Amino acid sequence: MIIALVVIGFIFLIGIFFYNSLIGKKNQVTNAFSAIDVMLKKRFDLIPNLVEVVKQYTTYEQGTLTKIVELRAKAGSPNISNAEKADLDAQLGNSVKGLMVNIENYPDLKANTNFINLQTTWTESEEQIAAARRTYNASVTDYNNSIMMFPGSLFAGMLNFQAIAVLETAAEERKNISAKELFNN
């Protein structure tokens, strides 16, 4: 009788341990996504300044600028899923990358201090977002591993923990940047 109670108590304690650890990992995933969100917001905040500075020097990039502004507005709307947000950000990133290449044709703009600062901040934000995405993917992998591996899989099944998809790199990002393609934008 006592042995049975001890065994049940032990299983109960293990159950609590795994449950808590799964919840901790799930919260880590949410936390990691909010880090991406913060970085994205920082990046979206750069857009109006970038558009303003570029506008002053050229009238030929209007198409790209309008597209960038539109994408920013869409990404900023409240009813948008995480995946959509990530996708919009990827599109936005590509458009800005294209713009940066085209700006090679405007020596005055290239030499503008404001523009140089914006360019640097943009590069910084690119790498920060990449770091946040990698952190998110690492947390997701950690969480997925614990709900798929034994004995976590037992508890996860009972408590209905679902696997989460990692953030794929957008197809455009994975491709090597072709300057020719960008110039033809």
Added chain:
Amino acid sequence: MSFDIANNVALQQVLATMEIERKRIAATQTKGYIFITAGILLCILGFFLGFPIPGVIGGLIPLIYGGVLLFKINDSLTAYQSAYKTNVIGAALKFLDESLAINPYQGIEASEFMYTQLFSNEPDRYKTEDLVTGCADKTRFYFAEVHAEYKTVTQTKNGTRTEWHDIFKGIIFAADFNKKFNGVTIVRPKDFGAAFGAWFSKNLFSFSGNDVIQLENVEFDKTFVTYGSDQVESRYILTPAMMERILNLNHQTKYNISLSFIESRMYIAFPLNRNYFEAPVFKSLLSPETVNEDISTIKFMYDIVKELDLNTRIWGKE
């Protein structure tokens, strides 16, 4: 850039002058050791042949003479070793880059050694020398030789026994990092203890404020354990390209390196088993390999900046 000692006239002249002094010191030291050995032999011989007192008296004279010779040459030896560092290593540094300079009597302070967070033991005995400072393009850096030890005291039948153990022996390299960051990221070699500690803090309980960071590069994760105060920031520093560069750097060294990134500065600890920048006494200064080994060390340190691409300043830090 290759460093051709044979064709460097100025350095060859310095080496030739110092070689004369080296020969004089080597000859005096050899003479001193011969007299000391002869003195000891005479004492032993006296005992064996049954004339202990004449043996000791006869042995003591060459022994004292040998000792005096070694004592008298000691000042010249110190001056010669110092001149080697200033004139030979100093000239080699200037040849590599005008901004490089060596200060034989300075190093990395014990407080900075602990500040790197690469070592958990507080040193009981700490030696540092040969501080080299310089600038490779936009990146300022410095490095110095460090030997840090801790002691253990054990009780024995005859009292206590003190033993010294190495915490670190080698070169500590510090450079301005090309990105701004506020937290701490530490990269340590993955030996058994570190691997167990990492597993423990990842799965059960973390003692320090730093988390274990799991990185995507499999080889990097097999070679090192990474700790960081901020997961995102650690990944901002350790980009896939940076991890490759660190692995490349690690492949060039005999022992695994450790790295830490603190307040926009990076530290690298290179464990070494020999003393660098020491002038040879019983080996010719004119043979190329003597000086070359020291110069390749400096060149290696200088090239780290290029190897880790620290001069690319596009992330808002000048």
